[in-house]
Amino acid sequence: MRLDIGRRRALQALAAGACLLAVRPASAASAELDPVLREVFGGREIREGRVTLELPRLAESGNVVPVTVSVDSPMTPQDHVKSIHLFAGKNPQPRVLDTQLGPHNGVARVSSRIRIAQSQQILAVAVMSDDSAWSAAVDVVVTITGCGD
Amino acid sequence: MSRIGKPRVRVPESAKRGEVFEIRTMVEHPMESGFRYNNIGQLVPRHIVETFTCTYNGREIFRARLHPAVSTNPYFLFHTVATESGELVFTWSDDQGGVATISARIEVS
Numbered sequence: 001m002r003l004d005i006g007r008r009r010a011l012q013a014l015a016a017g018a019c020l021l022a023v024r025p026a027s028a029a030s031a032e033l034d035p036v037l038r039e040v041f042g043g044r045e046i047r048e049g050r051v052t053l054e055l056p057r058l059a060e061s062g063n064v065v066p067v068t069v070s071v072d073s074p075m076t077p078q079d080h081v082k083s084i085h086l087f088a089g090k091n092p093q094p095r096v097l098d099t100q101l102g103p104h105n106g107v108a109r110v111s112s113r114i115r116i117a118q119s120q121q122i123l124a125v126a127v128m129s130d131d132s133a134w135s136a137a138v139d140v141v142v143t144i145t146g147c148g149d
Numbered sequence: 150m151s152r153i154g155k156p157r158v159r160v161p162e163s164a165k166r167g168e169v170f171e172i173r174t175m176v177e178h179p180m181e182s183g184f185r186y187n188n189i190g191q192l193v194p195r196h197i198v199e200t201f202t203c204t205y206n207g208r209e210i211f212r213a214r215l216h217p218a219v220s221t222n223p224y225f226l227f228h229t230v231a232t233e234s235g236e237l238v239f240t241w242s243d244d245q246g247g248v249a250t251i252s253a254r255i256e257v258s
Contacts, residue, residue, distance in 0.1 A: 030236035040219045064220045091218050098214040104230055105210065106169035115182070142179045 033088035033123065040085060040095070044133050048127055051136040053124040062116040062142035070132070071108035071126040080109040083127045090120035116142050153198070153249035154178055154222075157185035158239055160253040172203065172211075175224045176241045176249050182217035198243045200224050206235035231257045 037046065054068040071081045080103040086096040099110050108126070116122065119141045126134050154177025164170045176198065183195025195217065202213040210229045223241070234257045241249045 063231045066228075092182070093217050096218040097216065099227075100212040101227075102210070104205070104208070104232075105228055106230040107228045109226075109228060112213075112222075113220040113224050115220055117218075128201055 035104045037119040040117045046133040053136040053138045055138045059142045062085040069124045073108045080129045085125045087123040091117045100110045153247040156251040163244045168190045173226050180221045186245040200242045204238045
């Protein structure tokens with residue numbers, strides 16, 4: 001019995017640790033982004049996971065940076081991605097792109113090309129059909145800034 | 150009315166019903182951010198594509214809201230499920246009233 005309680009405590013501690021880990025990247029999203037995320041998503045919790053953000057870690061030119069966002073979703077009428085959003089907190093305008101999708105897309109994947117004004121963290125957020133929000137962030141180093149062209 | 154440059158799309162000519170196919174689009178547009186100065190120190194006015202939509206037999210399947218950080222000649226790649234033969238219509242609208250439209254046909258078997 002004592003063993004059992006010990007195991008439960010250990011599991012609780014583990015779960016708490018996992019929560020901390022999951023929350024950390026969202027709070028690490030630069031302070032510039034906080035008001036913007038509130039504007040777009042209200043007070044909704046944005047969890048890390050389910051989203052894959054593909055960007056070059058080192059972009060020679062910040063003017064044209066290829067980006068692909070994919071979301072782990074079955075894309076069924078019951079369970080699908082409603083929207084995908086991109087943010088660059090250190091750009092003069094942190095909102096980059098908002099896209100709307102649905103089950104008719106079959107897969108939740110969008111590619112584009114964006115400007116990155118200076119080395120920073122890029123954030124992708126996906127909103128699901130159950131209104132939960134998921135995210136991924138990638139640090140990008142740019143050698144030529146993306147506002148001169 | 151301001152002019153938007155030439156749009157280009159790549160859509161497969163045919164697909165099997167239920168198949169997910171890829172759509173690539175691009176339109177020629179300066180995407181002038183409004184944050185840039187010209188060589189005599191004047192701010193270049195903002196001129197960007199603000200919305201892009203794609204419809205499949207009249208039903209909207211993709212919509213994007215663009216901000217100044219989308220690169221010159223906006224490019225999008227996305228997917229959709231082949232449901233029936235018909236027409237995909239792509240429309241770009243900019244903040245100076247410019248509009249560009251192109252359509253593509255797909256045969257679904």
